[in-house]
Amino acid sequence: MRVSLKDVAAHAGVSIKTVSNVVNNYQHVTPAMRERVQRSIDALGYQPNLAARHLRKGRTGIIALALPELGNPYFAELAASVIDAAAQHDYIVLLDHTGGLREQELLVSQGFRARVIDGLILSPIELETEDLRDRAQDVPLVLLGERDYDLPYDHIAIDNVAAARAAVRHLIDLGRREVAFIGARRRRSEPAQLRVRGWREELTAAGLAADEGLVAATDGWGHADGAVAMTHILDSGRRPDAVFAYNDPMAIGAMRVLHERGLRVPEDIAVVGFDDVIEGRFGAVTLTSVSPDKAAIGRLAVESVLARLNDRAPEHRRIWADYQLAERESTLGRPTGTGRGTA
Amino acid sequence: MRVSLKDVAAHAGVSIKTVSNVVNNYQHVTPAMRERVQRSIDALGYQPNLAARHLRKGRTGIIALALPELGNPYFAELAASVIDAAAQHDYIVLLDHTGGLREQELLVSQGFRARVIDGLILSPIELETEDLRDRAQDVPLVLLGERDYDLPYDHIAIDNVAAARAAVRHLIDLGRREVAFIGARRRRSEPAQLRVRGWREELTAAGLAADEGLVAATDGWGHADGAVAMTHILDSGRRPDAVFAYNDPMAIGAMRVLHERGLRVPEDIAVVGFDDVIEGRFGAVTLTSVSPDKAAIGRLAVESVLARLNDRAPEHRRIWADYQLAERESTLGRPTGTGRGTA
DNA sequence: CTCAATTTTTACAACGTTATACATCTCGTT
DNA sequence: AACGAGATGTATAACGTTGTAAAAATTGAG
Numbered sequence: 160m161r162v163s164l165k166d167v168a169a170h171a172g173v174s175i176k177t178v179s180n181v182v183n184n185y186q187h188v189t190p191a192m193r194e195r196v197q198r199s200i201d202a203l204g205y206q207p208n209l210a211a212r213h214l215r216k217g218r219t220g221i222i223a224l225a226l227p228e229l230g231n232p233y234f235a236e237l238a239a240s241v242i243d244a245a246a247q248h249d250y251i252v253l254l255d256h257t258g259g260l261r262e263q264e265l266l267v268s269q270g271f272r273a274r275v276i277d278g279l280i281l282s283p284i285e286l287e288t289e290d291l292r293d294r295a296q297d298v299p300l301v302l303l304g305e306r307d308y309d310l311p312y313d314h315i316a317i318d319n320v321a322a323a324r325a326a327v328r329h330l331i332d333l334g335r336r337e338v339a340f341i342g343a344r345r346r347r348s349e350p351a352q353l354r355v356r357g358w359r360e361e362l363t364a365a366g367l368a369a370d371e372g373l374v375a376a377t378d379g380w381g382h383a384d385g386a387v388a389m390t391h392i393l394d395s396g397r398r399p400d401a402v403f404a405y406n407d408p409m410a411i412g413a414m415r416v417l418h419e420r421g422l423r424v425p426e427d428i429a430v431v432g433f434d435d436v437i438e439g440r441f442g443a444v445t446l447t448s449v450s451p452d453k454a455a456i457g458r459l460a461v462e463s464v465l466a467r468l469n470d471r472a473p474e475h476r477r478i479w480a481d482y483q484l485a486e487r488e489s490t491l492g493r494p495t496g497t498g499r500g501t502a
Numbered sequence: 503m504r505v506s507l508k509d510v511a512a513h514a515g516v517s518i519k520t521v522s523n524v525v526n527n528y529q530h531v532t533p534a535m536r537e538r539v540q541r542s543i544d545a546l547g548y549q550p551n552l553a554a555r556h557l558r559k560g561r562t563g564i565i566a567l568a569l570p571e572l573g574n575p576y577f578a579e580l581a582a583s584v585i586d587a588a589a590q591h592d593y594i595v596l597l598d599h600t601g602g603l604r605e606q607e608l609l610v611s612q613g614f615r616a617r618v619i620d621g622l623i624l625s626p627i628e629l630e631t632e633d634l635r636d637r638a639q640d641v642p643l644v645l646l647g648e649r650d651y652d653l654p655y656d657h658i659a660i661d662n663v664a665a666a667r668a669a670v671r672h673l674i675d676l677g678r679r680e681v682a683f684i685g686a687r688r689r690r691s692e693p694a695q696l697r698v699r700g701w702r703e704e705l706t707a708a709g710l711a712a713d714e715g716l717v718a719a720t721d722g723w724g725h726a727d728g729a730v731a732m733t734h735i736l737d738s739g740r741r742p743d744a745v746f747a748y749n750d751p752m753a754i755g756a757m758r759v760l761h762e763r764g765l766r767v768p769e770d771i772a773v774v775g776f777d778d779v780i781e782g783r784f785g786a787v788t789l790t791s792v793s794p795d796k797a798a799i800g801r802l803a804v805e806s807v808l809a810r811l812n813d814r815a816p817e818h819r820r821i822w823a824d825y826q827l828a829e830r831e832s833t834l835g836r837p838t839g840t841g842r843g844t845a
Numbered sequence: 846c847t848c849a850a851t852t853t854t855t856a857c858a859a860c861g862t863t864a865t866a867c868a869t870c871t872c873g874t875t
Numbered sequence: 876a877a878c879g880a881g882a883t884g885t886a887t888a889a890c891g892t893t894g895t896a897a898a899a900a901t902t903g904a905g
Contacts, residue, residue, distance in 0.1 A: 228582075234578075254596070382784040411781065
């Protein structure tokens, strides 16, 4: 049987509340009393019952992190960073994944999946602005990632348009003129929108055609989707000299197809990915990629949730995380300026 | 303000307990009453308070999953499978990662990281048998993975020795004679022990030398560690004709080094990995790998924890999950028998 | 040495739920 | 019409904690 405050109190010969005071480091307890109670606590191996504490105080010490897909290494690494950041504040993390499906995201955002949490960090894919508008306000929500919401929630992201432009700029600097985009989403709400926009803007700014025939839409965002998209573009008879992919797994899937077709990377086609996932550094051709500061994103997300939990009503902010362009073999060519991101 | 049973009871003009009965689908409630109460529940938007329920019932509806490393895609995929399996039983998953460090694993196993859980699924790396021996027994523990414990806990794993033997057998069938092993752990307690043993046994059984000079120890188990280990072997002047890696990331790291050195896979050196991670299917050379049934492992783990939670004292079992050898380009050669695993 | 001011400890009431034990109501049998 | 059995609803007491307010102990000033 678990020992409770009552047991400790009996053992020490004091009241329950006094034990509680010791446990909670209440100010007005004499050193002698503190000592005596502590001895009983240690003797009995008392551990506070968090359910009771939660019921009483209304706090659980748990924040939820809902990500689209754990199999995607970017999200796995991000999860690790959130868990570590939360641990620093004595919080633990409840993990959920939505598959990037609107229905699941809705469930999560409204707290139906987990009702034991103090706060929620959500990385939405399909969720619409109006889906969040009439959300019950009880637990603070922090949004992660690229969607562009106009809502009273903190939102942490890198500047996707600028980052995408930096990637495309890099390709243009290499002398590439026909840059394909892989990974516009086929399903509703087009979450890759911002990166496509960056692609379009940068090409246009460079006086090149943003040829929509070189944009391949997909259903998912994994290796296989990248491979399918690349196949699709090549089969359509197009032969771009560069590919910018929505993320690294798609870029790697695309490179596999290029390899099968006998096209060389980067000589025939240069490739840039997004997320700077570890596996991109160990392929036969290492992958140039936009590298978001994942540790910072995790840290900022946790701090935002906790701040909102503690303060009355701070301003709702959009926080920009840092990023870089990590240049590797898949875009090796004539040397070019670095693509350092904005802060 | 959150609505409670009391509010619903007042609204419906019945007692609190009757509302509770409806919420919990208690058998003896007249349809009319159920209807009436349900209407009030819907009208007020009542949601049960889990803290109170937990306090009363002693259950949280949460199980913890502690993995060494989320960045490793095998564990990420495993986590996804556990989350899904748990959701099927209305359980949610608290995720933790230990870094494979004994101290962290100890903390987790003794419940100091999370005291709100009904059960724990732990995938230990460094933890010793005696570390678990005097564990407080209050929450059921299920062990995952390859360690060989002699303890009263359920343990779910594939037969690592047999799987490793199947992998090495496959290489031998290809005509390879000098098979290196990458990824014996340098740090305490050698968790890769079983796979090394499989490697050794199968070579010996085939009348070949299990040359310990071809075993490379590492500190970690990521891409970079595989690359370092491969480099180490090649720099030592050895030129094996096959490599069996502790896991896929290490195999991929090793293949990168082989690529840099101008060695062809599989012509010069065949490579087999372990875990059958998605990225292995999209490199320039796709990777042959031992493929554990991750979905089954996740499902079995969750079911074991919940069974132990509900039953009095079922037998503590060692459960074997299925596996296969997925043959791909990195061991392409003369056709050979399939390496189907045992059940 | 007394009394007020202050510090330390205590008793008790929540928090929202479910289990227990009891009260009531329904209905088929005598 | 009376009775009992079974079905259905209710009052009350936990679960273990902390906030509040009051009691007790201690201190300091006159």
